[in-house]
Amino acid sequence: MSAIFPRRLLATVELGPSLDAHRRTHGPLTLPEGPSEVARGTLQRAMDAVGLTGRGGSHVQSSLKLAFAAQDRRPVVVVNATEGEPASGRAHALLLHAPHLVLDGAVVLASVLGARDIAIAVADDQDLQAHAVEVAIAERSERLRFSLERPPSRYVTGEESALVRFIDGGAALPTFRVERPSFGTIGRHRAIVHNLETMAQVGLLAAHGPRWFAEVGTGSERGTTLVTLSGAVRVPGVYEVPLGAPLGAALEMAGGLTAPVAAFQVGGYGGAWLGPNRVDVALDEPSLRSVGATLGAGSIVAVPATTCVLAEASLVVRWMAGESAGQCGPCVFGLPAVASDLELLAAGRARRTDVDRLKSRLEFIEGRGACRHPDGVVRFVRSLLSVVTAHVDAHLKGGRCAAGANAGCFPLPERVEVR
Amino acid sequence: MLRLVVDPVACDAFGFCAEVAPELIHLDEWGYPVIDGEVTRATKALAGQAVSMCPRRALSLRSST
Numbered sequence: 001m002s003a004i005f006p007r008r009l010l011a012t013v014e015l016g017p018s019l020d021a022h023r024r025t026h027g028p029l030t031l032p033e034g035p036s037e038v039a040r041g042t043l044q045r046a047m048d049a050v051g052l053t054g055r056g057g058s059h060v061q062s063s064l065k066l067a068f069a070a071q072d073r074r075p076v077v078v079v080n081a082t083e084g085e086p087a088s089g090r091a092h093a094l095l096l097h098a099p100h101l102v103l104d105g106a107v108v109l110a111s112v113l114g115a116r117d118i119a120i121a122v123a124d125d126q127d128l129q130a131h132a133v134e135v136a137i138a139e140r141s142e143r144l145r146f147s148l149e150r151p152p153s154r155y156v157t158g159e160e161s162a163l164v165r166f167i168d169g170g171a172a173l174p175t176f177r178v179e180r181p182s183f184g185t186i187g188r189h190r191a192i193v194h195n196l197e198t199m200a201q202v203g204l205l206a207a208h209g210p211r212w213f214a215e216v217g218t219g220s221e222r223g224t225t226l227v228t229l230s231g232a233v234r235v236p237g238v239y240e241v242p243l244g245a246p247l248g249a250a251l252e253m254a255g256g257l258t259a260p261v262a263a264f265q266v267g268g269y270g271g272a273w274l275g276p277n278r279v280d281v282a283l284d285e286p287s288l289r290s291v292g293a294t295l296g297a298g299s300i301v302a303v304p305a306t307t308c309v310l311a312e313a314s315l316v317v318r319w320m321a322g323e324s325a326g327q328c329g330p331c332v333f334g335l336p337a338v339a340s341d342l343e344l345l346a347a348g349r350a351r352r353t354d355v356d357r358l359k360s361r362l363e364f365i366e367g368r369g370a371c372r373h374p375d376g377v378v379r380f381v382r383s384l385l386s387v388v389t390a391h392v393d394a395h396l397k398g399g400r401c402a403a404g405a406n407a408g409c410f411p412l413p414e415r416v417e418v419r
Numbered sequence: 420m421l422r423l424v425v426d427p428v429a430c431d432a433f434g435f436c437a438e439v440a441p442e443l444i445h446l447d448e449w450g451y452p453v454i455d456g457e458v459t460r461a462t463k464a465l466a467g468q469a470v471s472m473c474p475r476r477a478l479s480l481r482s483s484t
Contacts, residue, residue: 176428178481328427329451337448364447370428 004253005216008224009200010240013097017132019139022100026207029104031111040070040112043202046210050222052202056080056158056195057268057296059285062202068183069113069192076186077110078167079103079120081129081196082151084158085268086411087299089228093238094196095122095129099136102196104203107142109192117145119167119186123153125413153413155269155323159371160184162325164191173325174371197226197298218244221284225295229254231302231409232261241283248279250300259304263387265410267296269316270376272383276305292383301409309391311405313384314342319412320377331374334365338381345392348400355392359385421458422483423466427451429477436478440469457483 007013015021023029032039044063053059069075079102083091094102106118120137122130130148137146151157151166159174164184166172175184183190194202201223205213214222221243227250230236234255241250247264251257264274272293274281281287285295303309321335341358344350358381366378385392395401423443432450443466444452458466458480470478 176426178424178479329430329432329449330427330447333449333451334447361448364453368425368427368451368453370426 005224005240005242005245007240008204009101009197009226010093010097010238012101017097017099017136019100019136022098022104026101026104026204029107030206031108032206036112036114037070040066043108043112043206046205046213047202049210050205050213050217051220052198052205052223053221053285054195055197055201055225055298057270057294058160059295062194062198065192065194066109066113069109069190072190073114074117075113075115075190075192076167077106077113077115077118078163078186078191078193079106079118079196079199080158080160080163080193081133082121082123082153082158082163083126083297084123084155085297085299086413087228087230087265087301088268088297089238090197090226090298091122091126091129093226094200095132098200099132100139101200101203103136103140103146103199104206105194105199105201107140107144108202108206109194109199110144113192115144115192117147117186119147119149121149121151121163121167123157124150125153154325155320156325156371156373159373160193161371163193167191173327174369174373176370195297216242218242218282218284219286221286225283225298227283227298227300229300229302231265231407232257232259232304233302234258243284244282244287246279247274247281247283247300250283251279251302257302259306261302262305262307262309262391263303263384265301265303265313266299267294268299268376269320269380269410270372271296271299272379273387275387292386294379303409304407306403307407307409308346308401308403308405309388310342310346310384310395311401311403312407312410313380314339314346315405315412316410317342317377317381320373320380324373325371328369328374330365330368334361335374335377337361338365338377342381345395346400346405348395348398350396352396355385355396420483421463421466421480423454423458423469424479424481425452425454426477426479429475431475431477433474435472435474436469439472440465444469452478
C-alpha cells in the first residue's frame with residue numbers, strides 16, 4: 001500500500017502556477033492586521049506555535065530571524081532559491097508549480113517588517129526557474145519592489161552571507177563572522193534571508209493559520225516538507241511529506257526501491273548517510289539528528305548495492321572540494337586531501353593507518369572555515385565511514401570493488417568560474 | 420574569559436602566531452593555525468603578542484561567550 005499524503009506546498013500542481021489558480025486554492029492573501037509591530041508579534045507566535053525553522057538546512061528558528069530583521073526600519077526580504085544542492089529539486093518544484101506561495105511568504109514578511117524590497121535569487125544557469133519567477137512577479141499587484149537576482153551557480157552561493165554579499169554588489173563569497181547570529185546588509189539595510197521552502201511555509205501559515213498548519217507533523221515540528229528522491233527508486237522526483245513521515249513511506253511514494261540499497265545519502269552533499277535498514281527513521285530534524293543525520297535540503301539518494309558506495313562518495317567529495325570558495329586554508333587544502341584519502345580507500349589501496357589519517361584530518365578541518373562548507377564535507381565523510389563499515393573493511397582487506405562507481409547516482413554539475 | 424579567534428579568510432599561513440605562542444597555537448599540516456583552548460591570565464600577554472605579530476591581521480583576542 002502506498003502512502004498518499006495531502007499536498008500543501010504543491011497543492012496547485014495540477015492547476016498550474018498562475019496567480020488565479022493559487023488564489024482559488026489558498027484563498028486571498030490576508031496580511032496580518034494592525035500596526036506592523038503587532039502583526040509581527042502575531043506572525044512570530046504563529047511561527048513558534050508550528051515550530052517553523054529554516055528549511056534550507058540551517059534549521060534556525062524562523063521567528064528569531066524575524067525579530068532580528070525588525071531591528072531595521074526597512075529590511076530587505078531575500079528569497080534564497082539558489083538550490084546549490086545538486087540532488088535536490090526543491091527550487092524547481094516550488095518555482096515552477098507554486099511560485100505565488102513563495103512570493104506570498106515574502107510579501108507577508110515585508111508587510112510585518114515594513115520592508116519595500118523583495119529580492120528573489122535564482123542561480124544564473126536556471127533560466128526556466130528565473131522565467132517562472134518573472135512571470136509570477138508580473139502577476140503581482142503589491143506596491144513592493146520585486147527584483148530577480150542571478151548569482152553564479154556554485155555550491156556556496158546559497159550560503160547566506162555569500163548571497164547577501166552578491167545582492168549588495170559584491171562577489172558571491174561567504175563572509176567570516178565572529179558573532180552568531182549575524183546579519184548581512186544590502187545597501188544600508190539588514191537582509192532577512194529565507195530558503196524558498198521556508199518562504200512558502202510562511203505563505204501557507206498566513207493563508208490557513210497555525211491551527212490548520214499544525215494538523216500534520218510531528219512533535220514540535222509541524223507541517224510538511226519537500227523531499228527529493230533519486231537513485232534506486234522507481235519514480236525519482238520531488239515529493240511532499242508530513243514532517244515525521246518514515247523514510248519508508250517516502251520511498252513508497254516514489255514507487256519503492258528498484259534494487260537492494262547499500263545506504264541512503266540524506267540531506268545533501270553536506271549531509272549524512274543512513275544504513276539500508278533505516279527505513280523506519282522519521283523525516284524530521286530532531287529524529288534525523290538523533291541518528292547523526294540532517295534533513296538539509298531534503299535530498300534522499302538511494303545508493304544501490306550494485307555500485308561501490310565508496311567510489312560514488314569519493315566523486316561527491318572531490319566535487320565538493322572543487323566547490324570551495326577558495327578563501328580559507330583548511331577548506332582549500334583540507335578538502336582535496338580528504339578527497340584523495342577517500343579515493344585511495346575506494347581504489348583498495350588504503351591501509352588502516354590511511355583511514356586513521358583521514359579521520360584525524362576530519363577533526364582538524366571541522367569548524368575552521370568562514371562558512372560551513374568544509375563542515376558539511378566532514379559530516380558527509382565521517383557519517384559514510386560509520387555507516388558502511390563492512391564495506392570499508394572489505395576495501396582494506398580485499399582491494400577495490402569490481403563494481404567501481406557505476407550508478408552515477410550523484411549529479412555533479414559542471415563548475416563555473418568563481419566571480 | 421578570552422579566546423583567540425582566527426579569521427580564516429584573512430589568514431595566509433605565515434605561521435608567526437604559532438612561533439610566538441606555541442602554548443596557545445599550533446599549525447595544521449598545511450601551516451594554518453589551530454587554537455588550543457582558552458587564554459588565561461598567565462597567557463594573556465603572549466596571546467596579545469601573537470595577535471600583534473600577524474602580518475595579515477587575521478588573529479584577534481575576543482571575550483568568549
